[in-house]
Amino acid sequence: MDFCAIDFETATYERNSACELGICIVENSEVVATKTWLIKPPSFPYFSQRNIDVHGILPHDVKDSPTFDDIWYEVEEMMYGTLMIAHNASFDAGVLRSCLDHYGMFKPKLNYLCSIQLAKKSWNYLPRYGLKHLAEYHQIKFNHHRAGDDAEACARISLLAFEKLFITTNDEVMQYFESKLKKL
Template sequence: MNTLDFIAIDFETATGQRTSICEVGICVVRNGEIVETRSWLVQPEGNRYSYWNMRCHGIRPEDTKMAPSFAEVWQEIAAQYLGDGELLVAHNVPFDRSCLEQTARYYELTLPELQWDCSLRRARQIYDYGCHTLAYLCEQLSIPEGRHHRAGDDAEMCARLYLRELHDSNQFSAVGC
Protein backbone atom coordinates (compact mmCIF):
# COMPACT_ATOMS: atom_id res chain seq x y z
CA MET A 1 0.00 0.00 0.00
CA ASN A 2 1.67 3.23 -1.14
CA THR A 3 -0.77 5.79 0.24
CA LEU A 4 -3.19 5.79 3.10
CA ASP A 5 -5.89 8.42 3.36
CA PHE A 6 -8.60 8.47 5.99
CA ILE A 7 -10.33 10.67 8.52
CA ALA A 8 -10.59 9.59 12.14
CA ILE A 9 -13.80 10.94 13.64
CA ASP A 10 -15.19 11.20 17.14
CA PHE A 11 -18.44 12.49 18.59
CA GLU A 12 -19.27 13.54 22.14
CA THR A 13 -22.92 13.62 23.14
CA ALA A 14 -24.76 15.79 25.65
CA THR A 15 -27.18 13.05 26.74
CA GLY A 16 -27.74 9.36 26.13
CA GLN A 17 -29.44 10.24 22.84
CA ARG A 18 -27.24 9.70 19.77
CA THR A 19 -28.69 12.89 18.23
CA SER A 20 -27.36 15.05 21.09
CA ILE A 21 -23.92 15.65 19.57
CA CYS A 22 -22.16 18.46 21.44
CA GLU A 23 -18.68 18.12 19.93
CA VAL A 24 -17.24 16.72 16.69
CA GLY A 25 -13.57 16.00 16.18
CA ILE A 26 -11.70 14.89 13.09
CA CYS A 27 -8.11 13.98 12.35
CA VAL A 28 -7.21 14.03 8.67
CA VAL A 29 -4.56 11.55 7.51
CA ARG A 30 -3.10 11.78 4.02
CA ASN A 31 -0.42 9.42 2.71
CA GLY A 32 -0.12 7.91 6.18
CA GLU A 33 0.63 11.26 7.87
CA ILE A 34 -1.56 13.36 10.14
CA VAL A 35 -2.11 16.67 8.37
CA GLU A 36 -4.84 18.29 10.46
CA THR A 37 -6.84 17.83 13.64
CA ARG A 38 -9.94 19.93 14.31
CA SER A 39 -12.88 20.01 16.65
CA TRP A 40 -16.13 21.92 16.76
CA LEU A 41 -18.43 22.52 19.68
CA VAL A 42 -22.03 21.93 18.65
CA GLN A 43 -25.22 23.12 20.30
CA PRO A 44 -27.37 20.03 20.82
CA GLU A 45 -31.12 20.40 20.37
CA GLY A 46 -32.44 22.39 23.34
CA ASN A 47 -28.86 22.67 24.68
CA ARG A 48 -29.78 20.01 27.27
CA TYR A 49 -27.11 17.92 29.02
CA SER A 50 -27.12 14.97 31.37
CA TYR A 51 -25.01 15.04 34.50
CA TRP A 52 -23.16 11.86 33.51
CA ASN A 53 -22.22 13.10 30.06
CA MET A 54 -20.96 16.41 31.44
CA ARG A 55 -18.94 14.51 34.02
CA CYS A 56 -17.41 12.36 31.28
CA HIS A 57 -16.32 15.04 28.79
CA GLY A 58 -16.62 18.27 30.77
CA ILE A 59 -18.65 20.09 28.12
CA ARG A 60 -21.49 22.12 29.63
CA PRO A 61 -24.51 24.03 28.30
CA GLU A 62 -22.68 27.36 28.75
CA ASP A 63 -19.93 26.05 26.43
CA THR A 64 -22.36 25.42 23.58
CA LYS A 65 -25.07 28.05 24.05
CA MET A 66 -23.59 30.12 21.20
CA ALA A 67 -22.23 27.17 19.20
CA PRO A 68 -23.57 26.32 15.74
CA SER A 69 -26.00 23.46 15.15
CA PHE A 70 -24.80 20.09 13.96
CA ALA A 71 -26.21 20.85 10.50
CA GLU A 72 -23.98 23.93 10.22
CA VAL A 73 -20.89 22.11 11.44
CA TRP A 74 -21.52 19.08 9.24
CA GLN A 75 -21.92 21.31 6.17
CA GLU A 76 -18.39 22.65 6.78
CA ILE A 77 -16.94 19.18 7.41
CA ALA A 78 -18.59 17.69 4.31
CA ALA A 79 -17.56 20.59 2.06
CA GLN A 80 -13.95 20.80 3.21
CA TYR A 81 -13.01 17.24 4.10
CA LEU A 82 -15.31 14.56 2.70
CA GLY A 83 -15.80 13.03 -0.68
CA ASP A 84 -17.77 10.00 -1.75
CA GLY A 85 -16.07 6.85 -0.61
CA GLU A 86 -14.09 8.61 2.14
CA LEU A 87 -12.78 6.21 4.77
CA LEU A 88 -13.87 7.18 8.29
CA VAL A 89 -12.17 5.50 11.22
CA ALA A 90 -13.54 5.53 14.75
CA HIS A 91 -12.79 3.74 17.99
CA ASN A 92 -16.09 1.88 18.34
CA VAL A 93 -17.68 2.50 14.94
CA PRO A 94 -21.17 1.36 15.99
CA PHE A 95 -21.42 4.34 18.36
CA ASP A 96 -19.94 7.03 16.11
CA ARG A 97 -21.67 5.80 12.97
CA SER A 98 -25.05 5.71 14.69
CA CYS A 99 -24.48 9.24 16.07
CA LEU A 100 -23.76 10.50 12.57
CA GLU A 101 -26.57 8.64 10.84
CA GLN A 102 -29.24 9.39 13.45
CA THR A 103 -28.27 13.06 13.67
CA ALA A 104 -28.19 13.37 9.87
CA ARG A 105 -31.73 11.95 9.74
CA TYR A 106 -32.83 14.33 12.49
CA TYR A 107 -31.53 17.36 10.55
CA GLU A 108 -32.58 15.88 7.18
CA LEU A 109 -29.01 15.89 5.89
CA THR A 110 -27.77 13.72 3.05
CA LEU A 111 -24.53 11.93 3.85
CA PRO A 112 -22.01 11.05 1.16
CA GLU A 113 -21.11 7.41 0.60
CA LEU A 114 -18.69 6.60 3.40
CA GLN A 115 -16.51 3.62 4.20
CA TRP A 116 -15.90 2.77 7.87
CA ASP A 117 -13.21 0.96 9.81
CA CYS A 118 -12.97 0.41 13.55
CA SER A 119 -9.77 0.77 15.56
CA LEU A 120 -11.45 -1.01 18.50
CA ARG A 121 -12.30 -4.08 16.40
CA ARG A 122 -8.77 -4.13 14.97
CA ALA A 123 -7.23 -3.77 18.44
CA ARG A 124 -9.18 -6.77 19.69
CA GLN A 125 -7.82 -8.80 16.76
CA ILE A 126 -4.20 -7.67 17.11
CA TYR A 127 -3.44 -6.99 20.79
CA ASP A 128 -3.78 -9.39 23.69
CA TYR A 129 -4.81 -6.87 26.35
CA GLY A 130 -7.65 -7.33 28.78
CA CYS A 131 -8.79 -3.79 28.08
CA HIS A 132 -9.22 -2.13 24.70
CA THR A 133 -10.33 1.39 25.56
CA LEU A 134 -8.73 4.13 23.50
CA ALA A 135 -6.88 5.63 26.46
CA TYR A 136 -5.57 2.26 27.68
CA LEU A 137 -4.34 1.21 24.24
CA CYS A 138 -2.61 4.54 23.68
CA GLU A 139 -0.91 4.24 27.05
CA GLN A 140 0.23 0.66 26.39
CA LEU A 141 1.49 1.49 22.90
CA SER A 142 3.15 4.80 23.88
CA ILE A 143 0.86 6.79 21.59
CA PRO A 144 0.65 10.46 22.61
CA GLU A 145 -2.56 11.15 24.47
CA GLY A 146 -4.63 14.29 24.66
CA ARG A 147 -7.64 15.05 26.79
CA HIS A 148 -9.67 11.87 26.68
CA HIS A 149 -13.36 12.38 25.84
CA ARG A 150 -12.69 15.58 23.95
CA ALA A 151 -13.52 14.94 20.32
CA GLY A 152 -10.46 16.41 18.59
CA ASP A 153 -8.00 14.73 20.93
CA ASP A 154 -9.85 11.40 20.75
CA ALA A 155 -9.95 11.60 16.94
CA GLU A 156 -6.19 12.15 16.81
CA MET A 157 -5.54 9.36 19.32
CA CYS A 158 -7.73 7.09 17.18
CA ALA A 159 -5.83 8.05 14.02
CA ARG A 160 -2.48 7.33 15.66
CA LEU A 161 -3.75 4.02 17.03
CA TYR A 162 -5.15 3.01 13.63
CA LEU A 163 -1.84 3.80 11.92
CA ARG A 164 -0.06 1.73 14.58
CA GLU A 165 -2.51 -1.14 14.08
CA LEU A 166 -1.89 -1.13 10.33
CA HIS A 167 1.84 -1.11 10.97
CA ASP A 168 1.69 -3.90 13.58
CA SER A 169 -0.44 -6.09 11.31
CA ASN A 170 1.93 -5.46 8.36
CA GLN A 171 -0.79 -3.75 6.34
CA PHE A 172 1.07 -0.47 5.97
CA SER A 173 4.82 -0.58 6.45
CA ALA A 174 5.65 3.10 5.90
CA VAL A 175 3.71 4.33 8.92
CA GLY A 176 5.32 6.56 11.47
CA CYS A 177 3.32 6.84 14.69
Protein backbone atom coordinates in the same frame (compact mmCIF):
# COMPACT_ATOMS: atom_id res chain seq x y z
CA MET B 1 -3.20 5.25 3.74
CA ASP B 2 -5.84 7.94 3.61
CA PHE B 3 -8.62 8.05 6.19
CA CYS B 4 -10.34 10.23 8.72
CA ALA B 5 -10.85 9.39 12.37
CA ILE B 6 -13.86 10.93 14.08
CA ASP B 7 -15.22 11.20 17.58
CA PHE B 8 -18.43 12.64 19.00
CA GLU B 9 -19.37 13.71 22.50
CA THR B 10 -23.09 13.91 23.25
CA ALA B 11 -25.17 16.07 25.58
CA THR B 12 -27.74 13.38 26.43
CA TYR B 13 -28.46 9.72 25.78
CA GLU B 14 -30.11 10.77 22.49
CA ARG B 15 -27.86 9.96 19.54
CA ASN B 16 -28.67 13.26 17.81
CA SER B 17 -27.40 15.32 20.77
CA ALA B 18 -23.84 15.84 19.53
CA CYS B 19 -22.21 18.64 21.52
CA GLU B 20 -18.67 18.17 20.19
CA LEU B 21 -17.17 16.65 17.04
CA GLY B 22 -13.53 15.98 16.37
CA ILE B 23 -12.03 14.86 13.08
CA CYS B 24 -8.45 13.88 12.34
CA ILE B 25 -7.37 13.68 8.70
CA VAL B 26 -4.68 11.19 7.66
CA GLU B 27 -3.10 11.47 4.21
CA ASN B 28 -0.27 9.24 3.00
CA SER B 29 -0.13 7.66 6.49
CA GLU B 30 0.53 11.03 8.16
CA VAL B 31 -1.75 13.03 10.45
CA VAL B 32 -2.22 16.28 8.51
CA ALA B 33 -5.01 18.03 10.42
CA THR B 34 -7.20 17.72 13.48
CA LYS B 35 -10.21 19.94 13.99
CA THR B 36 -12.79 20.20 16.75
CA TRP B 37 -16.19 21.87 16.79
CA LEU B 38 -18.35 22.56 19.81
CA ILE B 39 -21.96 22.06 18.72
CA LYS B 40 -25.23 23.37 20.14
CA PRO B 41 -27.36 20.19 20.34
CA PRO B 42 -31.13 20.04 19.73
CA SER B 43 -31.58 19.39 23.46
CA PHE B 44 -29.98 22.75 24.38
CA PRO B 45 -29.92 23.92 27.12
CA TYR B 46 -30.52 20.46 28.61
CA PHE B 47 -27.44 18.27 29.15
CA SER B 48 -27.49 15.01 31.08
CA GLN B 49 -25.32 15.18 34.19
CA ARG B 50 -24.00 11.72 33.35
CA ASN B 51 -22.70 12.96 29.99
CA ILE B 52 -21.23 16.10 31.57
CA ASP B 53 -19.40 13.87 34.07
CA VAL B 54 -17.77 12.05 31.13
CA HIS B 55 -16.67 14.95 28.92
CA GLY B 56 -16.96 18.06 31.07
CA ILE B 57 -18.79 20.08 28.40
CA LEU B 58 -21.46 22.34 29.91
CA PRO B 59 -24.44 24.06 28.26
CA HIS B 60 -22.80 27.50 28.54
CA ASP B 61 -19.78 26.12 26.62
CA VAL B 62 -21.95 25.61 23.51
CA LYS B 63 -24.53 28.42 23.85
CA ASP B 64 -22.91 30.43 21.02
CA SER B 65 -21.80 27.40 18.99
CA PRO B 66 -23.17 26.40 15.60
CA THR B 67 -25.68 23.57 15.26
CA PHE B 68 -24.67 20.35 13.50
CA ASP B 69 -26.28 21.40 10.21
CA ASP B 70 -24.17 24.59 10.25
CA ILE B 71 -20.88 22.66 10.32
CA TRP B 72 -21.80 19.54 8.35
CA TYR B 73 -20.72 20.73 4.92
CA GLU B 74 -17.24 21.63 6.18
CA VAL B 75 -16.98 18.26 7.95
CA GLU B 76 -18.25 16.36 4.91
CA GLU B 77 -15.69 18.07 2.69
CA MET B 78 -12.88 17.00 5.06
CA MET B 79 -14.18 13.42 5.04
CA TYR B 80 -14.95 13.23 1.32
CA GLY B 81 -13.86 10.01 -0.32
CA THR B 82 -12.02 8.60 2.65
CA LEU B 83 -12.47 5.68 4.97
CA MET B 84 -13.88 6.70 8.36
CA ILE B 85 -12.44 5.13 11.51
CA ALA B 86 -13.76 5.59 15.04
CA HIS B 87 -13.12 3.94 18.38
CA ASN B 88 -16.36 2.08 19.12
CA ALA B 89 -17.49 3.06 15.63
CA SER B 90 -21.08 1.88 16.07
CA PHE B 91 -21.61 4.74 18.56
CA ASP B 92 -20.00 7.47 16.44
CA ALA B 93 -21.61 6.25 13.20
CA GLY B 94 -24.95 6.17 15.05
CA VAL B 95 -24.49 9.76 16.24
CA LEU B 96 -23.55 10.88 12.73
CA ARG B 97 -26.59 9.10 11.22
CA SER B 98 -28.93 10.51 13.88
CA CYS B 99 -27.64 14.07 13.43
CA LEU B 100 -28.04 13.85 9.66
CA ASP B 101 -31.54 12.41 10.06
CA HIS B 102 -32.53 15.08 12.61
CA TYR B 103 -31.63 17.85 10.17
CA GLY B 104 -33.00 16.01 7.11
CA MET B 105 -29.61 15.76 5.44
CA PHE B 106 -28.37 13.08 3.07
CA LYS B 107 -25.93 10.50 4.39
CA PRO B 108 -22.67 10.26 2.46
CA LYS B 109 -21.64 6.98 0.90
CA LEU B 110 -18.92 6.15 3.36
CA ASN B 111 -17.28 2.98 4.65
CA TYR B 112 -16.26 2.90 8.28
CA LEU B 113 -14.16 0.66 10.47
CA CYS B 114 -13.91 0.30 14.23
CA SER B 115 -10.44 0.85 15.68
CA ILE B 116 -11.26 -1.58 18.52
CA GLN B 117 -11.52 -4.40 15.96
CA LEU B 118 -8.36 -3.15 14.32
CA ALA B 119 -6.53 -3.15 17.67
CA LYS B 120 -7.76 -6.65 18.53
CA LYS B 121 -6.33 -7.95 15.24
CA SER B 122 -3.03 -6.16 15.85
CA TRP B 123 -2.49 -6.74 19.59
CA ASN B 124 -4.58 -9.78 20.46
CA TYR B 125 -2.71 -10.22 23.77
CA LEU B 126 -3.83 -6.98 25.43
CA PRO B 127 -6.25 -7.23 28.38
CA ARG B 128 -8.28 -4.13 27.37
CA TYR B 129 -8.98 -2.21 24.17
CA GLY B 130 -10.43 1.07 25.40
CA LEU B 131 -8.98 4.19 23.81
CA LYS B 132 -7.34 5.26 27.08
CA HIS B 133 -5.67 1.87 27.57
CA LEU B 134 -4.44 1.63 23.98
CA ALA B 135 -3.09 5.19 24.14
CA GLU B 136 -1.24 4.40 27.37
CA TYR B 137 0.16 1.20 25.85
CA HIS B 138 1.48 3.18 22.86
CA GLN B 139 2.54 6.21 24.95
CA ILE B 140 0.13 8.55 23.17
CA LYS B 141 -0.80 11.50 25.38
CA PHE B 142 -4.25 13.01 24.93
CA ASN B 143 -7.14 14.67 26.76
CA HIS B 144 -9.59 11.76 26.96
CA HIS B 145 -13.26 12.43 26.14
CA ARG B 146 -12.56 15.58 24.19
CA ALA B 147 -13.50 14.89 20.61
CA GLY B 148 -10.47 16.25 18.74
CA ASP B 149 -8.01 14.54 21.06
CA ASP B 150 -9.94 11.26 20.93
CA ALA B 151 -10.10 11.40 17.11
CA GLU B 152 -6.36 12.02 16.84
CA ALA B 153 -5.53 9.25 19.35
CA CYS B 154 -7.77 6.91 17.32
CA ALA B 155 -5.95 7.89 14.11
CA ARG B 156 -2.50 7.35 15.64
CA ILE B 157 -3.49 3.96 17.10
CA SER B 158 -4.97 2.95 13.74
CA LEU B 159 -1.75 3.91 11.94
CA LEU B 160 0.25 1.78 14.39
CA ALA B 161 -2.17 -1.13 13.89
CA PHE B 162 -1.94 -0.91 10.09
CA GLU B 163 1.85 -0.86 10.39
CA LYS B 164 1.82 -3.95 12.62
CA LEU B 165 -0.44 -5.76 10.12
CA PHE B 166 1.73 -4.64 7.15
CA ILE B 167 -1.25 -2.84 5.61
CA THR B 168 -0.04 0.10 3.55
CA THR B 169 -2.94 1.03 1.23
CA ASN B 170 -6.66 1.65 1.46
CA ASP B 171 -7.22 -1.23 -1.00
CA GLU B 172 -5.44 -3.58 1.44
CA VAL B 173 -7.70 -2.31 4.24
CA MET B 174 -10.75 -3.09 2.09
CA GLN B 175 -9.48 -6.62 1.42
CA TYR B 176 -8.21 -7.43 4.93
CA PHE B 177 -11.23 -6.01 6.77
CA GLU B 178 -13.90 -6.71 4.17
CA SER B 179 -16.22 -8.42 6.65
CA LYS B 180 -15.63 -5.73 9.33
CA LEU B 181 -16.27 -2.69 7.11
CA LYS B 182 -19.69 -1.11 7.51
CA LYS B 183 -21.52 1.42 5.37
CA LEU B 184 -22.89 4.60 6.87
